[in-house]
Amino acid sequence: MAVTLRLASTSDASLLLPLVSAYHAFENIGAQLSDESRMAALQPLLTPDSVAGRIWLIKEDGNAIGYLALCFGYSIEFGGRDAFVDEFYIRPESRGQGIGALCLERIKRETQKLGIAALHLIVDRNNAPAQRLYAGQGFTERERFQLLSCPLNSDQTPVRALKGEA
Numbered sequence: 001m002a003v004t005l006r007l008a009s010t011s012d013a014s015l016l017l018p019l020v021s022a023y024h025a026f027e028n029i030g031a032q033l034s035d036e037s038r039m040a041a042l043q044p045l046l047t048p049d050s051v052a053g054r055i056w057l058i059k060e061d062g063n064a065i066g067y068l069a070l071c072f073g074y075s076i077e078f079g080g081r082d083a084f085v086d087e088f089y090i091r092p093e094s095r096g097q098g099i100g101a102l103c104l105e106r107i108k109r110e111t112q113k114l115g116i117a118a119l120h121l122i123v124d125r126n127n128a129p130a131q132r133l134y135a136g137q138g139f140t141e142r143e144r145f146q147l148l149s150c151p152l153n154s155d156q157t158p159v160r161a162l163k164g165e166a
Helices: 010-027 035-045 099-113 128-136
Strands: 003-007 053-060 063-075 080-090 118-121
Touching: 003 099, 010 035, 010 053, 010 063, 010 080, 035 053, 035 063, 053 080, 053 099, 063 099, 080 099, 099 118, 099 128
Parallel strands: 080 118
Antiparallel strands: 003 053, 053 063, 063 080
């Protein structure tokens, strides 16, 4: 098994789109997204030296089997730049072979070279295999904290006026 992990570029968009769609179906997320919307969301991560983040394409014996999307941020708590593993997907038939651990080891090295002080991710509470993988790579649960999200680009987002605003 020859596994490669390389930075994706705009020329990889057609390889990535079905993988992203498969990941969204697996996690039961993004059902409202069209392929056009997914592609638009991928584009900023596919340009060289993007300030938004990076996507790595995972290949096994030359075939695209997954991807890892990393989005950059900044954390006062962690003392500098941080990043979220926004999406990490490996096709089901390629799981359980150590590919995920290999990819995370490489990504941690790459992010350190980029000056990233901390790496974060979100995992489904019911996905025990993924939780074991991440724990084995040094990710720990922050029990005191809960991730909350407020989508700002949806017509369904409630907008409430602050006191004193019209």
